[in-house]
Amino acid sequence: MSTNKHLSNDAFDRVLCELGREYRLLGPRRFPGKGAHSGADVTGYGEIGSLSDLYLEGKTYFSPKECLFPVRETLFYFRDKDITPAAFDDRPTIIFLRPCDINGIKRLDTIFLHNGSEPDPYYARRRERVKFFLIECREGFDSCFCVSMDANRSDDYACACRFEGDGVRVEIKDGSFAPFFAGGEDAAAFLAFVTANKTSVQVPDLSRVDLGALFQHEIWQEYSSRCIACGRCNTSCVTCSCFTMQDVSYGRNQALGERRRVWAGCHIDGFTDMAGGHSFRAKNGDRMRFKTMHKINDFKRRFGFHMCVGCGRCDDVCPEYISFPTCIERLGRISREMTHE
Structure with a gap:
């Protein structure tokens, strides 16, 4: 109690x-x-x-999130075949x-x-x-x-x-x-929570939408022309959890160094680069699509609740004034058109 x-x-x-x-x-x-x-x-x-x-x-x-998931974190140090966990x-x-x-x-x-x-x-x-x-x-x-x-x-x-x-x-x-x-x-009980925001959205149910057709919708072409792939939305977001792994060698000795993980994100150049020169989602609109669908569709299908928590930081930090709740609302209109609702 x-x-x-x-x-x-x-x-x-x-x-x-x-x-x-x-x-x-x-x-x-x-x-x-x-x-x-x-x-x-x-x-x-x-x-x-x-x-x-x-x-x-x-x-x-x-x-x-940086309190639990640092921007750059050394996981361990290596020297030849010896591994030493990093202190924290x-x-x-x-x-x-x-x-x-x-x-x-x-x-x-x-x-x-x-x-x-x-x-x-x-x-x-x-x-x-x-x-x-x-x-x-x-x-x-x-x-x-x-x-x-x-x-x-x-x-x-x-x-x-x-x-x-x-x-x-x-x-x-x-x-x-x-x-x-x-x-x-x-003191008497006092705790209260916000019950209405100045900004509100209705998150669409995309379970009955042809996702293939939605992925090809012209809305993503528009975001290709607006988004500059700076990654600020990823790094400011409390729920973005992607990272890249780096092995850093000390000097010329390739067998001496450390392994780090560093924040990365779907909007950041190089995130989908693969061996052999392959890369996915080269267009910025495709990256916006990936993030949006993950935040309001894919994650919920797997875990039962949306990934986005509506903190609005992505809107606050975007240098191109791209609004994520506006994107959600637009997807709602598109989904209703596609399902004739």
Whole structure:
């Protein structure tokens, strides 16, 4: 049974200090001067030590997936026939994040832990050490469409927080955290979730559509002329999980080096390159088709829920102003035309 507390901002900072002695604390942050342009900031996930470190005014450019699935990760080192596993930060971890991102990590869990006979060991070793502190989100942001994707709610959290400016309300669901908040005042239940977004979509049921005909539809030619294949939508998305493997040799000794995996994505050049010079989906519209069908059709057919969580980051970061919810709506109209509905 959960309990609810109210703490002043100073008291919450003291709790974070105590938690930091046992846990690695990660949350949304602003990184001054780290943006793409000179002097510009960027928002993403990083270590926090106080309430002032948390970026709560908006949505982060980068999602929290990098907390569990690093952009570049060394898996092991090799020397001739000897293999040495790479060390990693094995501290128990708390991540502050919104409901859509908790649902996004559920999608990553599905791919890395349940998409085959064996879980991915590199993802699993981080995931088993993580607890979620939910950031209450009652309104969302302009480009969010989490309600349409059934990703606006989650009960997968240890604690939930409402940041009120002059204090913090906390729901303690995991009893192991109760002692940290014992000094707070008792409070009534408070947690609420967004129920309507400014952006909404109706995801089409494509099970009765001729997918061969849909794949050849002229809509994808239009995206070939608009998309520049920069891959920002892939790297900002909380549910994109593709990567490439790299063996990096040290100097001229080919038998000494390390194996890494590095983020990749369906929009990025080289993603479908194969031995012998073969390559698939060379046209950018074909890449858009692949991503779209995976996010709202293929994944659900396999696992029962959509891959996209409607966080809207892909819309926020696209330099060509390509709207993913608009693409979903257009597919809905096309599917109705194809099935004469």
